[in-house]
Amino acid sequence: AQSVSQHNHHVILSEAASLELGCNYSYGGTVNLFWYVQYPGQHLQLLLKYFSGDPLVKGIKGFEAEFIKSKFSFNLRKPSVQWSDTAEYFCAVNYPRERDDKIIFGKGTRLHILP
Amino acid sequence: EAGVAQSPRYKIIEKRQSVAFWCNPISGHATLYWYQQILGQGPKLLIQFQNNGVVDDSQLPKDRFSAERLKGVDSTLKIQPAKLEDSAVYLCASSLMGVRDEQYFGPGTRLTVT
Numbered sequence: 001a002q003s004v005s006q007h008n009h010h011v012i013l014s015e016a017a018s019l020e021l022g023c024n025y026s027y028g029g030t031v032n033l034f035w036y037v038q039y040p041g042q043h044l045q046l047l048l049k050y051f052s053g054d055p056l057v058k059g060i061k062g063f064e065a066e067f068i069k070s071k072f073s074f075n076l077r078k079p080s081v082q083w084s085d086t087a088e089y090f091c092a093v094n095y096p097r098e099r100d101d102k103i104i105f106g107k108g109t110r111l112h113i114l115p
Numbered sequence: 116e117a118g119v120a121q122s123p124r125y126k127i128i129e130k131r132q133s134v135a136f137w138c139n140p141i142s143g144h145a146t147l148y149w150y151q152q153i154l155g156q157g158p159k160l161l162i163q164f165q166n167n168g169v170v171d172d173s174q175l176p177k178d179r180f181s182a183e184r185l186k187g188v189d190s191t192l193k194i195q196p197a198k199l200e201d202s203a204v205y206l207c208a209s210s211l212m213g214v215r216d217e218q219y220f221g222p223g224t225r226l227t228v229t
Contacts, residue, residue: 004157032215036218043118043119043220043221043222044206044208044218045219045220046217046218049217051215090158092157094214094215096214101170101214102160102163102171102214105150105157105159106157107155107156107157108156108157
């Protein structure tokens with residue numbers, strides 16, 4: 001079955017630390033990949049997405065993600081986090097050539113940045 | 116531009132009662148989604164509309180859940196009768212054309228079934 005795994009459920013970092021959140025999807029083939037973020041008290045919003053082309057994707061607020069097809073991964077990174085990055089992060093995958101052409105979300109990673 | 120509107124924001128009901136949620140998507144967005152998000156999990160798609168037609172409802176428990184999208188704009192999601200395990204946040208989202216477009220989420224309705 002199609003699925004998305006986020007290995008870290010809760011991450012705590014200090015400001016200026018580097019961040020990498022893991023995301024793996026269940027099997028190969030054509031995929032579209034997304035990271036969504038939910039800041040405290042706000043709605044879910046798109047951080048970045050990958051459809052094709054350059055596997056290193058840059059998003060808003062200094063975030064980037066790298067698509068590694070051989071590892072079925074789409075990890076989210078930020079070189080230096082800020083207190084305002086405290087939020088919950090969701091990885092999501094879509095298989096556009098499958099009959100079930102829908103987005104599947106991971107369980108989320110709650111990120112807490114210490115000031 | 117105005118975002119996705121949902122009401123009510125909170126609802127507490129007893130099991131076996133019925134409840135309805137309302138969503139008004141962003142104007143001009145053809146695709147509308149209803150998700151269920153149980154505490155500690157990611158959003159799970161319940162139903163996806165393209166205009167007023169259903170694209171995917173494979174994860175909608177059809178014996179108790181129903182949804183409609185009137186005239187391809189507003190949508191309602193109903194649960195009848197509710198079970199304890201239906202306690203969750205129900206999110207509505209919309210996108211311009213389909214899943215590859217950015218989804219804009221509403222604030223959600225937090226349902227507690229006692």
